[in-house]
Amino acid sequence: MNIEIIVGDITALDVDAIVNAANSTLLGGGGVDGAIHRAAGPRLLEACEALPELSPGMRCPTGEARITAGFDLGARYVIHTVGPIWLGGGSGEPEQLASCYRNSMTLAAEYDLASIAFPAISCGVYGYPPKRAARVALRSLLDSPQGGPSKVLVCCFGQDMGAIWREALSDAS
Numbered sequence: 001m002n003i004e005i006i007v008g009d010i011t012a013l014d015v016d017a018i019v020n021a022a023n024s025t026l027l028g029g030g031g032v033d034g035a036i037h038r039a040a041g042p043r044l045l046e047a048c049e050a051l052p053e054l055s056p057g058m059r060c061p062t063g064e065a066r067i068t069a070g071f072d073l074g075a076r077y078v079i080h081t082v083g084p085i086w087l088g089g090g091s092g093e094p095e096q097l098a099s100c101y102r103n104s105m106t107l108a109a110e111y112d113l114a115s116i117a118f119p120a121i122s123c124g125v126y127g128y129p130p131k132r133a134a135r136v137a138l139r140s141l142l143d144s145p146q147g148g149p150s151k152v153l154v155c156c157f158g159q160d161m162g163a164i165w166r167e168a169l170s171d172a173s
């Protein structure tokens, strides 16, 4: 498996799946979630609405992942995962963040996808410190079982985030 850190807009990537840092309603929001819904078009929201609710309004618990088509995106699929809100690090945030990456990779393997791109899950409004998030995320990706996508991109929004993830990758591998 090859992990590469890139800087750019995840909605523009030509990969089998892009990962969305969603919230548990899966009905869209700000940040990368809003950008993905805008670029995928209204059918993405319809597909998300059609996913089963586990309790009223709740379609995906923190740390889990769901898959839909990519509709108007270049990507064939969107894998929606819900990152943890940073509460200081002692409330299971690292384990939940690792689960986001692991469960997204598992879904990608089930769908036989060769390439996947992740955003920096939880590093926006959810407030996860980027250096810590990068360390947890890359460890989870490097530990993911064989048979998943051979090409894994982490698409950072801005050069500063890219530099943090590049350094974490060189520390981890």
Ligand code: ADP
Pocket (backbone or CB within 6 Å): 008, 009, 010, 011, 021, 022, 030, 031, 032, 033, 035, 083, 119, 120, 121, 122, 123, 124, 125, 126, 127, 128, 155, 156, 157, 161
């Ligand atoms: P979360 O709620 O999980 O923190 P956000 O969308 O607020 O999700 O932020 C996650 C990361 O995605 C942040 O680093 C943010 O800068 C980044 N981001 C926002 N828009 C895009 C985009 N179009 N492509 C890639 N990354 C993006």
